[in-house]
Amino acid sequence: MAIFNLNKKEIECKIVFYGPGRCGKTTNLEQIFKIYHKQVAGEMVSINTEGDRTLFFDFLPIELGKIRGCDIRVQLYTVPGQVQYASTRKLVLRGVDGVVFVADSFRVRREKNMISLQDLQKNLKEYGSNILKTPLVLQYNKRDLADQDIPLMPVKMMERDLNRQLKVPSFAASAVNGDGVGETLKKILKLTLIKLQKDLNWAK
């Protein structure tokens, strides 16, 4: 849950990048760190295993500056995607204000995307949140690999699989090249701030 300090006119909110293992959540944060280095309010913390799998979480604090008289600070997190880290994944999700679901475009990862989205829905529910009411953006990552002749799912198919009911904004992306990363971030920030305005009425 966002922290709104009325006296200091500050809002601190939390956005979590969720998705199956190896879908590119950490790569998204690394690109944000590179592209928006002026807004980055500290260092990016990543705790990985030898094989570059996220072990705990990644953390990147950014500052958006003043919006309607309020200083907006955002904490970006990724969750560990591997199945065995279910309990820490849930812990990282606690108090979330907005979610980016990063889906893997590889055809072979179709089922993993769906399982991970169900996991997100279940974990949000356990925290008393409804996925349909949570600011959410879908990102269809690794689109660049079509050039390497790897079977990818068409975006239409991914929309049908993941976004048929949610009907949330979605972006095709190649996080490794930075494509679609900024658009995804801007959209989730916008949706989150709109939701926080409804809940906290911060922009008076």
Added chain:
Amino acid sequence: MSLVEQIKKKLNEADVYHTQGLLNEAKIKYVSAKEFIEKNKQAQNSRKILVALEKKIKAIETEIIKVDRETKPPETSERIQDLIKDLFSFSKDNDSHAADFEGAVALAKFGQYERSLKEFNKLIGIESLRVVAAKNILRCRVEIFSLKDAVAKFEEWLSGSLLTSAQLSEIRMFLKDIIDKSIDDIYLPEIESSIEYLPEILDISSIEIQFDQGPEKGKSVEFDVSFQSGNIISLIISNQNKELIDDLSVGLKLNNIQFYSPIAMFPGAGIVASKTLIKSGPKKGNYCLDIKILNQ
């Protein structure tokens, strides 16, 4: 597509999955490529490719086993542990003890048991957190040392005076459950039957707290009791009394309380057992404070 092209396509796909860290998918693809080559041995260099593929499959199987075995997270630096503690202390703006507890739990969840143990060893000193802190101390000791060590710690508490019989019973049940689930056959001592009986507590209708420390020192405030369960009374404090809410932190001992019941009034002491923000209903935004009446 020629045979060679088909083989190249399969191998390329497997290699990409491998570089992406998708080990199972890569293995499936390498195996599929191998089977394809075996069926089509007329392909150029098929024997050489098969040998190379065997090696790749074996190497990837070793990698998969290694990843699956990585169950125990490493101990991280103190800086990272401080960050974990800070980021996952969700109550830090409302209740410092609750925040410390959440931070210690988070450290344990992330496998930082040694640091977590240090934190819980501090928290066991706080009356309202004593039992949960004790359970977590045992949990950490099982992870760091052994189940036997946790039992030894429990025995130490049994012979000490930190925990009451009721608290020890609850902790024993927790430890018994861990022992039952383990393959070790470990004896867990019983608690001697010196069950404490709480004295009969009257129905309290209101209380007056006189502060003997902190910014409110010397002042007294009166509250109606909204609910009582045994020796725990609940009060509602308006969110307009911000300073008062801050002062009444969890674990604070209140030495001068006047208790009013319909048939008597008596002086006593209590401890702030919990403080909760009311999130819905007509009292939304106010705080519910539980005070445990202490036997004196």
